[in-house]
Amino acid sequence: EAGVAQSPRYKIIEKRQSVAFWCNPISGHATLYWYQQILGQGPKLLIQFQNNGVVDDSQLPKDRFSAERLKGVDSTLKIQPAKLEDSAVYLCASSLFPSNAEQFFGPGTRLTVL
Amino acid sequence: AQKVTQAQTEISVVEKEDVTLDCVYETRDTTYYLFWYKQPPSGELVFLIRRNSFDEQNEISGRYSWNFQKSTSSFNFTITASQVVDSAVYFCALTSGNEKLTFGTGTRLTIIP
Numbered sequence: 001e002a003g004v005a006q007s008p009r010y011k012i013i014e015k016r017q018s019v020a021f022w023c024n025p026i027s028g029h030a031t032l033y034w035y036q037q038i039l040g041q042g043p044k045l046l047i048q049f050q051n052n053g054v055v056d057d058s059q060l061p062k063d064r065f066s067a068e069r070l071k072g073v074d075s076t077l078k079i080q081p082a083k084l085e086d087s088a089v090y091l092c093a094s095s096l097f098p099s100n101a102e103q104f105f106g107p108g109t110r111l112t113v114l
Numbered sequence: 115a116q117k118v119t120q121a122q123t124e125i126s127v128v129e130k131e132d133v134t135l136d137c138v139y140e141t142r143d144t145t146y147y148l149f150w151y152k153q154p155p156s157g158e159l160v161f162l163i164r165r166n167s168f169d170e171q172n173e174i175s176g177r178y179s180w181n182f183q184k185s186t187s188s189f190n191f192t193i194t195a196s197q198v199v200d201s202a203v204y205f206c207a208l209t210s211g212n213e214k215l216t217f218g219t220g221t222r223l224t225i226i227p
Contacts, residue, residue, distance in 0.1 A: 040219070042205050042207070042218055043159070043217050044217075048214070059214075089157060102161045103215065105158055105159040106158065107156065108157045108158065
């Protein structure tokens with residue numbers, strides 16, 4: 001069974017530029033999550049989708065971050081414009097059920113904002 | 115609000131030694147779920163275990179074992195006869211009610227050959 005796929009693996013941009021990350025969850029997983037992991041910290045949930053609907057985006061900085069999951073499968077996370085403090089690893093995860101189930105994580109995208 | 119504390123920031127042990135990673139949690143809910151994830155240098159979090167609050171039985175899986183104690187709100191993880199491949203950052207996590215999955219700050223484990 002294929003795992004969660006993410007691209008790109010690494011991205012370096014200058015502040016105020018835009019960037020987008022892509023995620024393809026495990027086949028059949030209706031729930032998809034985007035996490036931000038700052039160096040030395042645990043992952044922090046940015047947004048959770050159930051199929052193509054948003055379940056929780058309470059910690060998403062909506063003035064600069066946006067995410068979509070068209071057709072309930074792939075998802076993209078965008079940052080526009082980026083700030084220095086956005087430097088982090090962005091992890092995508094998926095799960096079979098929307099709550100309490102184990103989540104399966106992708107390899108992440110390491111973003112560096114200069 | 116829920117909280118997970120992993121007081122050990124870094125641990126180093128010599129290969130074949132046993133090591134225990136501590137996890138203390140806080141929640142007001144009586145139904146909750148605890149998790150351990152491993153994050154090797156490649157960066158991908160690997161699921162290790164999920165335990166619900168009604169199951170206090172300890173679990174063993176090969177060299178890994180978990181000790182769940184509701185009385186002390188702890189869910190500790192022990193690796194027996196550690197190996198170099200066990201070197202990673204280990205995260206404890208908690209979800210309860212409608213709360214999102216909350217991770218601790220992680221413990222970086224280094225196994226010295």
